[in-house]
Amino acid sequence: MSIITLENKQFSIDSSNFIYSKCSSRPSKSVVNPENYTKYKSIKETFSFLDGSQDLSFKECIGYIFGAKIKIDKTVYILDNETYKVVNFTDNKFKILTKNLNDKHSNYIIIVNDIYTYPKIQYIYMLSNFFTNVKIVSSQLMSYKLIVCHKRITNLDFEIKDNYIKDFDIKVDELLVKYIKDDNDTFLENTINMNQVVNSMCKSLSQISNLNRETYTINKYYKAFINKECSTYCNCKINSIFYSNLFECYICENCLILTRVFP
Ligand SMILES: [Zn+2]
Numbered sequence: 001m002s003i004i005t006l007e008n009k010q011f012s013i014d015s016s017n018f019i020y021s022k023c024s025s026r027p028s029k030s031v032v033n034p035e036n037y038t039k040y041k042s043i044k045e046t047f048s049f050l051d052g053s054q055d056l057s058f059k060e061c062i063g064y065i066f067g068a069k070i071k072i073d074k075t076v077y078i079l080d081n082e083t084y085k086v087v088n089f090t091d092n093k094f095k096i097l098t099k100n101l102n103d104k105h106s107n108y109i110i111i112v113n114d115i116y117t118y119p120k121i122q123y124i125y126m127l128s129n130f131f132t133n134v135k136i137v138s139s140q141l142m143s144y145k146l147i148v149c150h151k152r153i154t155n156l157d158f159e160i161k162d163n164y165i166k167d168f169d170i171k172v173d174e175l176l177v178k179y180i181k182d183d184n185d186t187f188l189e190n191t192i193n194m195n196q197v198v199n200s201m202c203k204s205l206s207q208i209s210n211l212n213r214e215t216y217t218i219n220k221y222y223k224a225f226i227n228k229e230c231s232t233y234c235n236c237k238i239n240s241i242f243y244s245n246l247f248e249c250y251i252c253e254n255c256l257i258l259t260r261v262f263p
Helices: 034-042 053-065 094-100 118-127 174-201 205-226
Strands: 002-007 069-071 076-079 082-088 108-112 131-138 145-152 165-167 241-244 249-252
Touching: 002 118, 002 174, 034 174, 053 131, 053 145, 053 205, 082 094, 094 118, 118 131, 118 145, 118 165, 118 174, 174 205, 205 241, 205 249
Parallel strands: 082 108
Antiparallel strands: 002 131, 069 076, 076 082, 108 145, 131 145, 241 249
């Protein structure tokens, strides 16, 4: 889990310096290792051990910062007694997103599946000018992040003429860029490794049944983890413990405790 908090900032934003582009930006070297990104993109079907992973990841991430959660409908939640509007940001369309963030609500949760481009980081950084604080919350298992914008102070007053932006002409704090890059690289490396393990496990039927067992247990674990239901009262009998090749750890199928044994 990682949570990065950006407190309110007061830097100047000059819309006349924005540089536009015809399409969505390509991943930036400063934000993701390009070699791993290419490898990751070449995986035809990334192995996912989670079903309904979008909803689960949302639940996981809001669970890190909010206590009381009430879902009003698909886009409105009451979290710790404050109303939040949920906005999807999947296609880099900054103009639409900005319009959404200026509506009648004052708290927002932006869903981003990845932060691989520099303009995206610039934009998130810019948001800290208009909100009391902005939190970037990452899932532990998926390439899934929430940008939680708390209490808008003023309307987003910069002008975006077109959807795709190449550069907002904002210098982002280097530590933040490094943090996001580390997070991106870790996720890509894990996904690439996991894909290799899955491929090598699919060579015999008995290994496929192991994979099924792992998938089933990890699913169960993730759901229990999110719902804070991992039981701690268990004797962990030897026949309920198995080694997960995917997670490189031992899992007790009964209480779902993960144990990493270091050599
Ligand atoms: Zn156990």
